Amino acid sequence: MIIPDKYILQAIRLIKIRWLVSVFVAVVVFVFLFSGFKGPDYSGLFAGTAILLLLNIYYYYDIKRIEKVCDNKCGKPVKFNISIQIIFDFILLTVMLHFSGGIENPAIIFYVFHLIISGIYLRPRNAYIITLLAVSLFLFMVAGEYYGLLNHYSINGFILQLIDQNPVYLFISVLIFVFTSFITVFIAVNLSEQLRNTKALLKLSNEKLLEKDKIKDEFVQRVTHDIKGGLSVIQSSMTVIDKQILGPVGEENAEFVKRALRRTKEMLSFVNELLALTRMRLANRFDTFPVDVAEVLSSVISVNAQEAENKGIKLSFVTTGDKLMISAIRVSLEETFSNLIQNAIKYSPEGGRVDVTAKKNNDNVIIEISDTGFGIPEEDIPFIFDEFFRAKNITKIEGTGLGLALVKSIVSRHNGTIDVKSKENSGTTFILTFKSLE
Numbered sequence: 001m002i003i004p005d006k007y008i009l010q011a012i013r014l015i016k017i018r019w020l021v022s023v024f025v026a027v028v029v030f031v032f033l034f035s036g037f038k039g040p041d042y043s044g045l046f047a048g049t050a051i052l053l054l055l056n057i058y059y060y061y062d063i064k065r066i067e068k069v070c071d072n073k074c075g076k077p078v079k080f081n082i083s084i085q086i087i088f089d090f091i092l093l094t095v096m097l098h099f100s101g102g103i104e105n106p107a108i109i110f111y112v113f114h115l116i117i118s119g120i121y122l123r124p125r126n127a128y129i130i131t132l133l134a135v136s137l138f139l140f141m142v143a144g145e146y147y148g149l150l151n152h153y154s155i156n157g158f159i160l161q162l163i164d165q166n167p168v169y170l171f172i173s174v175l176i177f178v179f180t181s182f183i184t185v186f187i188a189v190n191l192s193e194q195l196r197n198t199k200a201l202l203k204l205s206n207e208k209l210l211e212k213d214k215i216k217d218e219f220v221q222r223v224t225h226d227i228k229g230g231l232s233v234i235q236s237s238m239t240v241i242d243k244q245i246l247g248p249v250g251e252e253n254a255e256f257v258k259r260a261l262r263r264t265k266e267m268l269s270f271v272n273e274l275l276a277l278t279r280m281r282l283a284n285r286f287d288t289f290p291v292d293v294a295e296v297l298s299s300v301i302s303v304n305a306q307e308a309e310n311k312g313i314k315l316s317f318v319t320t321g322d323k324l325m326i327s328a329i330r331v332s333l334e335e336t337f338s339n340l341i342q343n344a345i346k347y348s349p350e351g352g353r354v355d356v357t358a359k360k361n362n363d364n365v366i367i368e369i370s371d372t373g374f375g376i377p378e379e380d381i382p383f384i385f386d387e388f389f390r391a392k393n394i395t396k397i398e399g400t401g402l403g404l405a406l407v408k409s410i411v412s413r414h415n416g417t418i419d420v421k422s423k424e425n426s427g428t429t430f431i432l433t434f435k436s437l438e
C-alpha cells in the first residue's frame with residue numbers, strides 16, 4: 001500500500017473544503033436573490049462562484065498531475081500549489097465582498113479563516129507575505145469604494161451613512177481589521193510551529209523507545225540463549241541418569257530423576273519459545289503456529305496445582321473431546337492462562353474453587369476461568385484491563401496491576417476477545433474466545 005505524501009493530503013484537504021464553501025456561497029447567493037434582497041451585484045457574485053469552482057477543478061487536476069510525477073517527494077510543487085490556492089482565495093474573497101457591500105458585509109470574517117489556514121499550512125515568512133497581500137487587497141477595495149474609484153454596492157444603509165458622515169469610523173474599522181489580521185496569523189504561525197516541534201520531539205522519543213526496546217529484546221535473546229545452553233546440558237545429564245547408563249538408580253531416586261527431567265524439558269521448551277518470540281519481536285513480526293489449547297491449559301494447571309493445594313483450593317479442568325486448535329504463540333498463551341489461573345487462586349479464600357473449562361463453539365474456541373473469590377466491584381469492571389489499575393476491594397493483597405493489561409494485550413494480538421463476569425464476594429469468570437483452526 002502506497003501512503004500518499006503528506007503535502008498531497010494537505011492540498012486535497014483544502015480542495016475538499018473549497019468544494020463545500022463553493023456550494024455554501026452559491027446557496028446563500030440564490031437565497032438572497034430569490035428573497036428579493038437588494039444591494040449586491042448578483043451577476044458578479046455568480047461569476048465569482050463559477051470562477052471559484054473552475055479554479056478548484058484546476059487545483060485538483062494539478063495536484064493529481066504532481067502526485068504522478070513527484071515520486072512521494074512532493075513538498076516543493078505542492079506547497080506552491082497550496083500558496084496559489086490561498087492567494088487566489090483572497091483575491092476572489094475580496095472581489096465577492098466588493099460585489100456584496102465591501103466593508104459593510106460581515107463576511108469579512110472569512111479573511112480571518114483564510115489567515116489561520118495560511119498560518120497553519122505555510123512557512124512563517126510566506127504566511128506573513130500572504131497576510132500583507134490580503135490586507136493590501138482589502139485596503140485597496142475599501143479605499144477604491146470610498147474615493148469613488150470602484151462602485152460601492154451597499155447592503156446596509158446605516159453603516160454607509162455612518163462612514164460618509166464620520167470617516168473616523170472607517171479608519172478605526174480598517175485599523176482593527178489590519179491589527180486583527182496580523183495578530184491572527186501570528187498566533188496561527190506560532191501554534192503551528194509548536195505543533196511541528198512537538199511532533200518532531202514525539203517522533204524522536206518514539207525512535208529512542210524503539211531502540212531501547214530493541215536493546216532489551218537483544219538482551220533477553222542473549223540471556224535465554226545462555227539459559228537454553230545450560231538447560232540442554234542438564235537435560236542430557238539427567239537423561240543419562242534416567243536411562244541408568246552409568247549404573248543403576250534406586251526406585252525412589254529414579255522417580256525424582258524423572259520429575260526433574262520432565263520439568264527440565266518443560267523449562268527448555270519454554271525458553272525455546274521465549275527465544276523464538278524475542279527473535280520475532282526483533283524482526284518486528286509475530287509468527288503463529290497451530291497450538292492445542294487443552295494441552296497448554298493442562299500444562300499450566302499442573303504447574304499451579306501445588307499452589308492451589310497448599311491453599312486448600314480445588315482446581316479443576318474440564319474439556320470436550322474436540323480438538324481445540326488455534327493459531328497462536330504458545331509461550332504467550334501459557335503466560336495468559338497462567339496469569340488468570342494464578343489470579344483466581346490468589347484472590348480466592350481458602351477452601352474455594354477454581355474451575356477451568358475449554359470447549360469449541362461453532363468456529364471458536366472458548367476458555368472460561370472461574371473462581372469463588374472476592375469478585376470485582378461493578379464500578380471497577382470497565383477499568384480492570386488498564387495498566388496499574390487494581391480493584392478497591394483487593395488493595396491489601398500484593399499486586400502490580402499489570403497482569404490483566406498484559407493478558408488483554410496478548411489476547412488482542414491473537415485477534416481474540418476477553419470478557420469478564422463478576423459479582424463482589426461471589427467470584428469472577430473470565431471468558432476468552434479465539435478463532436478455531438478446525
